Amino acid sequence: MGLAQEAGRVAAEFEYSDAQVNKAVKEFIRQMDEGLEKSGTTMSQIPTYVTAVPNGTEKGLYMAVDLGGTNFRVCSIDLHGNSTFSLTQSKVAIPRELMVAQTSKELFSFLAKQIATFLQTHHGEHYHATIRRRATIHSESGFEEREIFNLGFTFSFPVEQVGINKGKLIRWTKGFDIADAVGKDVCKLLQDEIDALHLPVRVAALVNDTVGTLMARSYTSPGKTGTLLGAIFGTGTNGAYVEKLDKVKKLNGAENSANVDRTTGEMIINTEWGSFDNELSVLPNTPYDNSLDKETPNPGIQMFEKRISGMFLGEILRLAIVDLIKERKTGLFSDDNSSSNDVHSTTCVAENSPLWQPWGLDTSFLSIAHGDNSNGFKVTRQTLDKDYGVHAASSEDAEAVKLIAAAIGKRAARLSAVAIAAVVIATDKLSAPKDIATADDTPVNEDEMVDIGVDGSLVEFYPGFEDYIREALQQIEGIGKHGEKRIRIGIAKDGSGVGAALIALVADKLA
Numbered sequence: 100m101g102l103a104q105e106a107g108r109v110a111a112e113f114e115y116s117d118a119q120v121n122k123a124v125k126e127f128i129r130q131m132d133e134g135l136e137k138s139g140t141t142m143s144q145i146p147t148y149v150t151a152v153p154n155g156t157e158k159g160l161y162m163a164v165d166l167g168g169t170n171f172r173v174c175s176i177d178l179h180g181n182s183t184f185s186l187t188q189s190k191v192a193i194p195r196e197l198m199v200a201q202t203s204k205e206l207f208s209f210l211a212k213q214i215a216t217f218l219q220t221h222h223g224e225h226y227h228a229t230i231r232r233r234a235t236i237h238s239e240s241g242f243e244e245r246e247i248f249n250l251g252f253t254f255s256f257p258v259e260q261v262g263i264n265k266g267k268l269i270r271w272t273k274g275f276d277i278a279d280a281v282g283k284d285v286c287k288l289l290q291d292e293i294d295a296l297h298l299p300v301r302v303a304a305l306v307n308d309t310v311g312t313l314m315a316r317s318y319t320s321p322g323k324t325g326t327l328l329g330a331i332f333g334t335g336t337n338g339a340y341v342e343k344l345d346k347v348k349k350l351n352g353a354e355n356s357a358n359v360d361r362t363t364g365e366m367i368i369n370t371e372w373g374s375f376d377n378e379l380s381v382l383p384n385t386p387y388d389n390s391l392d393k394e395t396p397n398p399g400i401q402m403f404e405k406r407i408s409g410m411f412l413g414e415i416l417r418l419a420i421v422d423l424i425k426e427r428k429t430g431l432f433s434d435d436n437s438s439s440n441d442v443h444s445t446t447c448v449a450e451n452s453p454l455w456q457p458w459g460l461d462t463s464f465l466s467i468a469h470g471d472n473s474n475g476f477k478v479t480r481q482t483l484d485k486d487y488g489v490h491a492a493s494s495e496d497a498e499a500v501k502l503i504a505a506a507i508g509k510r511a512a513r514l515s516a517v518a519i520a521a522v523v524i525a526t527d528k529l530s531a532p533k534d535i536a537t538a539d540d541t542p543v544n545e546d547e548m549v550d551i552g553v554d555g556s557l558v559e560f561y562p563g564f565e566d567y568i569r570e571a572l573q574q575i576e577g578i579g580k581h582g583e584k585r586i587r588i589g590i591a592k593d594g595s596g597v598g599a600a601l602i603a604l605v606a607d608k609l610a
């Protein structure tokens with residue numbers, strides 16, 4: 100077979116039919132329901148204790164901090180009450196030694212000091228006024244309510260959340276390792292150090308970044324109905340949505356049910372959908388997916404995420420490319436000038452090319468290849484040459500790579516549609532209002548829109564990602580062409596800034 104046919108054959112392995120998509124949606128809804136009933140299920144469906152989403156009219160000055168990896172970010176957010184906000188922020192690298200400190204106090208007192216510096220720099224007047232007043236009345240009890248900044252704490256490590264501002268650290272990841280913090284309430288660890296510095300700041304909410312995305316979108320989105328779902332398609336994938344409280348059966352009688360505010364009858368659920376169908380009962384599977392899974396530190400886990408997100412798509416493409424180069428003698432990246440039998444020297448791929456290294460191909464390359472409509476796929480060939488040491492790729496080579504990249508990206512988008520559709524159907528958002536016409540060509544009113552906020556490089560930069568999602572949605576039973584038109588998808592920026600501030604606001608209102 101020629102190269103074009105071989106590439107077509109590989110691309111076909113990534114096809115995910117309408118029938119398969121529909122089957123997956125049903126299973127997704129089943130796993131969502133199961134996760135609401137009990138703990139220990141494939142999809143965690145974590146209750147967040149956040150029981151309302153904003154509608155854009157919220158006002159006030161709030162703070163947010165984000166501890167997620169290499170940096171600590173401190174922001175203040177002024178919500179203007181008209182779906183807009185202004186944000187001031189500072190960012191500092193976490194010193195390596197504090198990530199592995201002897202005691203959690205060392206890390207958290209560093210964080211509190213950054214908050215103090217931020218307040219002095221950006222809110223000096225307020226800061227000094229409250230400190231002066233405290234000094235004159237010699238009150239140890241602290242500040243007046245109106246002087247206190249409510250703060251949302253985005254903490255991107257596994258925690259068991261037991262209240263809106265309470266969560267126990269399960270384990271550290273990403274290079275952090277401070278034994279005495281494990282099992283402790285991370286909000287309290289931060290609050291204790293804030294109090295030690297006498298700062299007018301209350302840790303009002305513990306924030307998951309996906310929930311922040313939902314809140315940020317709900318504040319900024321057009322319309323007044325609020326956002327249903329916040330979804331991330333970046334390094335990883337996850338979604339958080341608004342669920343009816345009475346469906347969250349696992350909260351009933353639970354130790355923490357007293358911490359639940361029941362006034363809205365709703366609660367945001369963090370699905371942790373990256374682990375949907377780890378059993379592979381409905382997910383597509385190719386030899387490349389299998390090889391990738393084996394290379395990861397957690398084989399058999401996060402199987403949905405491994406077919407969708409930025410961390411993995413580049414590697415799937417790399418495995419397919421290497422397979423074509425090595426095994427099938429298809430002529431991909433062949434070096435016409437070489438007469439050697441050694442695979443490395445019969446190709447135009449340099450021996451030290453990242454293509455030979457696991458995880459060597461970045462997912463942004465898929466966006467480049469898929470979006471390349473230049474003459475002879477010049478852009479792809481230049482990128483291969485410059486970033487991947489492929490020095491004389493032909494236009495046929497680039498076309499073959501583009502075909503496979505496009506198939507991998509399209510499959511990821513269709514899988515993303517599965518998650519979106521399942522949430523829309525499970526929450527019954529398309530059946531109300533009951534009396535609207537649903538013929539394919541019926542125009543859609545603003546108040547019939549179901550709003551979805553998305554964030555992440557894949558959905559932002561991969562060409563046509565949303566179009567592929569929409570194409571799949573139209574074919575899903577329970578959505579259809581008219582339902583697809585009612586789904587509004589918008590980018591939600593800055594979940595860990597404005598989103599976290601909004602959660603602090605909601606928490607403060609409920610307190």
Ligand code: ADP
Pocket residue numbers: 332333334335408409410411461462463464465466554555556557560561
């Ligand atoms: P995070 O999810 O960590 O907050 P991003 O949303 O920026 O951050 O996602 C980063 C991931 O997106 C990385 O895995 C990267 O390979 C991938 N990525 C970066 N740029 C692009 C692009 N232009 N197209 C597709 N994927 C991209």
